[in-house]
Amino acid sequence: MLPVKQAESIILDLVKPLDGQLDTEVIDLSSATNRILASSVTSKLDFPHWDNSAMDGYAVRYRDVEFCNREQPAILEIVEEIPAGYQPQRVIQPHQAARILTGAVMPEGADTVVMQECTKREDHRVIIFEPPKHQAFVRHQGAFYRGGATLLHPGTVLTAPEIAVLAAAQCTQLTVYRRPKVAILSTGDELVTPDEPLKPGQIVDSNQYALAAWVTLAGGIPKLGGIVRDNPEVLKNAIAQAILGADIVLSTGGVSVGDYDYVDEILAELDAEIHIRSVAIKPGKPLTFATFPPSLNSPILNSPILNSPLNKGGKGGSNRPILYFGIPGNPVSALVSCWRFVQPALRKLSGLPQDKWGPMFVNAIAHHDLQSDGRRESYLWGQLRLVEGSYQFHLASGSQNSGNLINLAQTTGLALVPIGQTLIPAGQSVQVLQVGCC
């Protein structure tokens, strides 16, 4: 069994990120939420676009007001009113002022704004009783951003603030990484779909739906391969088909030591290179990780058993190894394997910078005693809660059994009990893997 950290490094080292030229698409800003920028974005615009007022008040020449006071106020003639969106027509001459509203363009000749609270208006005159700071409340053109500079860098995830910046900068067409394609297979003779009646001995294939949801939330495109029966030939074809056009293949079940656990041998028959067969993790021990050569030169993808577009002179595949995760069937093991191993791989593949790959651990205080048998690095599931500014980890109620899907609901953290440790007492600090929000 490989140590968890070593398994993680083996996997990440074999992930070749999407190509910033080939694996991109140009999309409209309106559909860019949660996408990842593949190239830098610049704008021709300066921010602010022009000198403008930060306050409702009067635009003045500093030298007309710099020595005013209660006894000798400055009295200026108001020559123009400038609301936001209006282009000033007058140049401010000595002893003149313009009424100006927040966001409005500063008139030529003026260099300072006096807030209206510090003035008294009398018809077309304004009386100023205390000197403002020089250039007070003026937002100068280009002070926030100079046109032509890099606005956003590749690898940036486009969430609300980034979308705001792009809209303001009139960047409406964006080059983003395409979303990774993740094929999902559930293996097992015992499986039925959620809408089929259960016969004795059967269970519902929950993994397919769980992994599809997880892939979607993680920014990938799930490609559902359905249920594959525990039959070597059937499984071989299903895996060969799943690889077509996929960046990652996730199969669940059939990777342990049972008589019908065929995944590893089928992968070997398909010339996959198997890098990991089991990991010292609980749950999730029998994880298999393999790679197929880039589809351009993969024997399986160019073999006659597949009506692969590749061997009909179809559009060339990628020049990147296809990642295969043979995930344990136990439903908790399946998701823990995704959260702990597949997620960093998918995030690296997606074009994110290294500090975003994860896994993301936080320090928390154990709210309950956390127990394990100490033989494998154990991940106990439960809720990560922010209490008065620090994290607490609350163990899910019910049994920490990798077949117990029921108390996995609402999991937001996996508490790590290291190998060799059998107890982290309540009140002690514990490393918690953040999950639930991809």
Ligand SMILES: Nc1nc2c(c(=O)[nH]1)N[C@H]1C(S)=C(S)[C@@H](COP(=O)(O)OP(=O)(O)OC[C@H]3O[C@@H](n4cnc5c(N)ncnc54)[C@H](O)[C@@H]3O)O[C@H]1N2
């Ligand atoms: N003698 C041993 N037996 C087992 C070992 C071992 O080391 N020695 N490993 C155990 C561990 S740990 C795990 S994890 C499981 C994983 O086994 P498989 O990956 O081969 O999974 P299956 O046998 O196919 O199924 C296990 C379990 O999960 C249920 N399952 C399977 N697929 C789904 C699905 N799509 N949705 C919901 N539930 C699913 C299946 O019914 C089984 O109950 O092996 C242990 N055994």
Ligand code: MOO
């Ligand atoms: O690896 Mo396990 O412990 O049943 O998931």
Ligand SMILES: [Mg+2]
């Ligand atoms: Mg099995």
